[in-house]
Amino acid sequence: MGLKDIQDRIAKAEADSGRVAGSTTLIAVSKVQPNARVEAVLQQGQRVFGENKVQEAQGKWPGFRDSYQGIELHLIGPLQTNKVRAAMEIAQAIHTVDRPKLAQTIARIAQETGACPKLFVQVNTGEEPQKAGVLPADVDQLVAECRAMDLPVVGLMCIPPADEEPAVHFALLRKFAERNGLAGLSMGMSGDFETAIAFGATHVRVGSAIFGERDYG
Numbered sequence: 001m002g003l004k005d006i007q008d009r010i011a012k013a014e015a016d017s018g019r020v021a022g023s024t025t026l027i028a029v030s031k032v033q034p035n036a037r038v039e040a041v042l043q044q045g046q047r048v049f050g051e052n053k054v055q056e057a058q059g060k061w062p063g064f065r066d067s068y069q070g071i072e073l074h075l076i077g078p079l080q081t082n083k084v085r086a087a088m089e090i091a092q093a094i095h096t097v098d099r100p101k102l103a104q105t106i107a108r109i110a111q112e113t114g115a116c117p118k119l120f121v122q123v124n125t126g127e128e129p130q131k132a133g134v135l136p137a138d139v140d141q142l143v144a145e146c147r148a149m150d151l152p153v154v155g156l157m158c159i160p161p162a163d164e165e166p167a168v169h170f171a172l173l174r175k176f177a178e179r180n181g182l183a184g185l186s187m188g189m190s191g192d193f194e195t196a197i198a199f200g201a202t203h204v205r206v207g208s209a210i211f212g213e214r215d216y217g
C-alpha cells in the first residue's frame, strides 16, 4: 500500500513485460479521499490525479493548485453535457467520451475557448447495460466523428466487468485502439493494474491501493 509501493509494482510490471521504464502514467485516483491523504501524496511528488465528479474536483483542486505546481487532473467519471464546460476548465484530460452528443458539446466549447483537454473514448467492453461507454460495435464510428471535429482523441479507456477476467477486456481495448491508430490505453485499477500494463496500458487509474479504502459514509 502507498504511493512508493505502487510505483515499484508499476516499474516491475513494465520490466516483466519488456516495456520501457516509465512508459506507464500513474493516475492517482483521489475521489472521496480526505484532503489530508491527497496532500500526503502530493508531498511525495505525485502530480497526476483522477477524479470522477466535476463538482468534487472543483471543490478540491483549485486549492491544491495554489500550493503545488504542475498538477494534472484527469476526469474519469461519467460526464453530463451540462457539466462539460466546467470539466474542460478543471481537467487536463477527460477519459469518458462515450457518445456523439458529448463529443459535439466538447467540440463546440473547444472552438469557443481555443482549448481542449486530451480525450479518451470510453468503451463498454463488457457490453454491460448499466455501464457507461460506447459499445464495441460503435467505437470506430465515434472515434471517426471525434476526429472529424478535430478533437484531440489520444486513446481508449475501459472498466472491465467486476466478475470477469480483466485480461480479456484489456486485450480487446488494445485491439480497438490499434485498429484506430490510437496510442493511449487507460486501463487497470488497484486490483489489476499489473495485468493492464502487460497488455499495454499507458495510463493506470489507481485509487484505494495508494490512498486506502474510500469511506463513503
Ligand SMILES: *Cc1c(COP(=O)(O)O)cnc(C)c1O
Binding pocket: 029, 031, 052, 076, 077, 159, 189, 190, 191, 205, 206, 207, 208, 209
Ligand atoms: C474509482 C475509480 C478507479 C480507482 O479504483 P480503485 O479500485 O480504488 O483503484 C479507477 N477508475 C475509475 C473509472 C474509477 O471510477
